Amino acid sequence: GENVEQHPSTLSVQEGDSAVIKCTYSDSASNYFPWYKQELGKRPQLIIDIRSNVGEKKDQRIAVTLNKTAKHFSLHITETQPEDSAVYFCAASMDSSYKLIFGSGTRLLVRP
């Protein structure tokens, strides 16, 4: 089955700097890659997603890149703000109607 690995487990950046979180997946059939932000005790919130027919997607300060050949995808947050502090999860699925397999999570701390 699909296995998703995520790095780093923790990331501390200064406000205004960029943050990058990386994930790799094992199943080449996976074609949907969402990223979620989760605050303590809350549900995961979708922040951006990408499908395998696209190499990059951007939404304001957030961007995701996908390398299908290498089976890895990354989340880029620019101009970080303290409110970006949370746990971020990557995930992979063979289809947006199929089960999501999550990475292990990255705890991001943005220092004011």
Place this chain on the structure above:
Amino acid sequence: GAVVSQHPSWVICKSGTSVKIECRSLDFQATTMFWYRQFPKQSLMLMATSNEGSKATYEQGVEKDKFLINHASLTLSTLTVTSAHPEDSSFYICSADREVRGYTFGSGTRLTVV
């Protein structure tokens, strides 16, 4: 739109009792719902996939007789933790498939077994 309502948000139960958690899709029909478990400071681990009108598909290592899943309608899926023990204490969260629009999550249920 696309809201999944999950209840209860938290529950404390005695060891050996059963607890039922409900997830309802409020403004769309969810053919498929997914149930996850999340231990503190860990990731979301898929427990089972629930399909309306058929038996759930459980992930390896998840006891189907302990975690009963029912998906009797297109808007309701339930997870019952039977004979709960302290090690079942966790955050349980459901997710519904919205087809091409991706997934939407319930608000989660924090279960504490004492």
